[in-house]
Amino acid sequence: MKRQELQVAALENGTVIDHIPSSKLFQVISLLHLEELNSSATVGYNLKSKKMGQKSIIKIADKFFSDDEINQLSVVAPNVTLSTIRDYEVVEKKEVHMPEELIGIVRCDNHKCITNNEPMRTRFHFLGKERGTLQCHYCNREISLSDVKLV
Amino acid sequence: MENRSLVTIANHSRERIEYLIRMAQEFEKHRNRRLLEGRIVATLFFEPSTRTRLSFETAANRLGAKVIGFADPKVTSGTKGETLKDTIMMVSSYADIIVMRHYLEGAAQYASEVSPVPIVNAGDGANQHPSQTMLDLYTIYQTQGTLDNLDIYLVGDLKYGRTVHSLLTAMRHFSPTFHFIAPDELAMPEHYKMYCRQNGIKFVEHQDFDADTIAGADILYMTRVQRERFTDLDEYERVKDRYLLSRAMLSKAKPNMKILHPLPRVNEIEYSIDDTPYAYYFQQAQNGLYARQAILCDSLGITLDDIINDKISFK
Numbered sequence: 001m002k003r004q005e006l007q008v009a010a011l012e013n014g015t016v017i018d019h020i021p022s023s024k025l026f027q028v029i030s031l032l033h034l035e036e037l038n039s040s041a042t043v044g045y046n047l048k049s050k051k052m053g054q055k056s057i058i059k060i061a062d063k064f065f066s067d068d069e070i071n072q073l074s075v076v077a078p079n080v081t082l083s084t085i086r087d088y089e090v091v092e093k094k095e096v097h098m099p100e101e102l103i104g105i106v107r108c109d110n111h112k113c114i115t116n117n118e119p120m121r122t123r124f125h126f127l128g129k130e131r132g133t134l135q136c137h138y139c140n141r142e143i144s145l146s147d148v149k150l151v
Numbered sequence: 152m153e154n155r156s157l158v159t160i161a162n163h164s165r166e167r168i169e170y171l172i173r174m175a176q177e178f179e180k181h182r183n184r185r186l187l188e189g190r191i192v193a194t195l196f197f198e199p200s201t202r203t204r205l206s207f208e209t210a211a212n213r214l215g216a217k218v219i220g221f222a223d224p225k226v227t228s229g230t231k232g233e234t235l236k237d238t239i240m241m242v243s244s245y246a247d248i249i250v251m252r253h254y255l256e257g258a259a260q261y262a263s264e265v266s267p268v269p270i271v272n273a274g275d276g277a278n279q280h281p282s283q284t285m286l287d288l289y290t291i292y293q294t295q296g297t298l299d300n301l302d303i304y305l306v307g308d309l310k311y312g313r314t315v316h317s318l319l320t321a322m323r324h325f326s327p328t329f330h331f332i333a334p335d336e337l338a339m340p341e342h343y344k345m346y347c348r349q350n351g352i353k354f355v356e357h358q359d360f361d362a363d364t365i366a367g368a369d370i371l372y373m374t375r376v377q378r379e380r381f382t383d384l385d386e387y388e389r390v391k392d393r394y395l396l397s398r399a400m401l402s403k404a405k406p407n408m409k410i411l412h413p414l415p416r417v418n419e420i421e422y423s424i425d426d427t428p429y430a431y432y433f434q435q436a437q438n439g440l441y442a443r444q445a446i447l448c449d450s451l452g453i454t455l456d457d458i459i460n461d462k463i464s465f466k
């Protein structure tokens with residue numbers, strides 16, 4: 001932990017999202033809607049990691065996420081960890097879990113799907129870890145989790 | 152308010168399917184009724200399909216409803232550049248129910264979520280066509296006296312054939328044995344075979360299409376093998392005549408065997424078969440009327456009891 005704190009400035013209150021694959025960092029930023037944020041955020045890109053070789057990390061001041069919000073991340077980065085920080089202390093650590101339903105996040109890859117032709121939100125059902133796919137609520141197309149594209 | 156839309160019958164229970172069949176039986180007994188008198192049925196065909204539209208409009212007319220709508224959006228300036236939602240909102244302020252056909256997949260599901268009146272899916276792209284499946288189920292029941300434990304042979308385009316996929320799914324409650332007969336390029340997709348395994352549906356794949364192969368059939372469901380479905384046109388030329396049904400191939404057929412086809416056919420059923428007792432595709436098309444009368448009534452909240460107790464509305 002010491003080493004990491006050196007790499008990215010410490011946080012008084014807020015959320016640390018760790019173990020983000022660097023290739024997914026920008027998708028994570030967009031899923032969290034950080035561009036709409038007023039508080040400060042620090043991004044560490046391509047940091048050294050024992051587990052992953054390289055990873056990215058995001059520290060967001062004065063922002064706490066609901067489970068629903070953070071579970072959306074599992075689409076692109078299923079192994080991230082979240083730490084809630086209060087008064088420089090980690091008070092809670094969480095992993096993300098794939099929600100049963102993903103609304104307005106994933107794009108359907110069927111160009112004849114209504115969601116690609118009408119101003120509306122997409123909706124996908126998670127068909128389970130074993131199958132590893134999402135199914136479009138509208139056209140029933142199945143998309144493998146490794147091929148997911150965001151809206 | 153409960154949403155009574157019919158988008159798909161993929162999730163219908165056995166009881167629900169049997170209920171709709173019983174309704175259709177009542178309409179077969181008396182097709183002209185006044186159950187929908189004073190109601191307005193809108194038929195919105197964003198993609199032309201004369202056959203399906205005529206069937207729905209006849210169903211509505213024979214129940215005493217009035218019909219509004221369009222048959223082809225190209226001649227309807229009203230929908231140009233407009234979102235589906237806007238069209239649905241506009242029409243739902245006029246009509247009590249909307250029958251909709253659309254070239255986009257999932258259009259009916261979306262319409263049912265935004266519409267204040269029930270939506271009946273009359274086909275959404277390659278996705279669902281529940282009224283076709285209902286009329287197929289009704290026809291199978293009508294000809295066999297049951298839906299249980301039947302040997303159903305599916306022949307032709309099993310890859311893109313929406314009707315055969317829906318039939319497969321709907322039959323899962325009734326312990327069928329399916330037989331697949333198709334060219335390699337149009338074989339039943341792996342995920343439907345997986346579906347069969349997961350749902351305990353027996354299936355057999357056959358290489359040949361001849362009198363011996365189909366001797367055990369209760370239902371022989373023919374579909375068209377279309378040239379444009381092939382990536383390899385040489386392959387099409389090789390197989391195109393192999394999936395045609397000739398009269399000679401019926402020599403070993405069971406007496407109760409019936410041939411179904413979603414129509415239109417081109418040449419996949421020899422015309423001389425039409426006057427054999429096995430041919431049933433025209434009655435099947437007529438059953439579309441009863442199935443759609445049942446669907447319209449059910450979506451408008453009219454129950455089987457309402458229909459059975461309706462003694463005065465015959466014309």
Ligand SMILES: [Zn+2]
Pocket residue numbers: 108109110113114115136137138139140141257
């Ligand atoms: Zn879709």
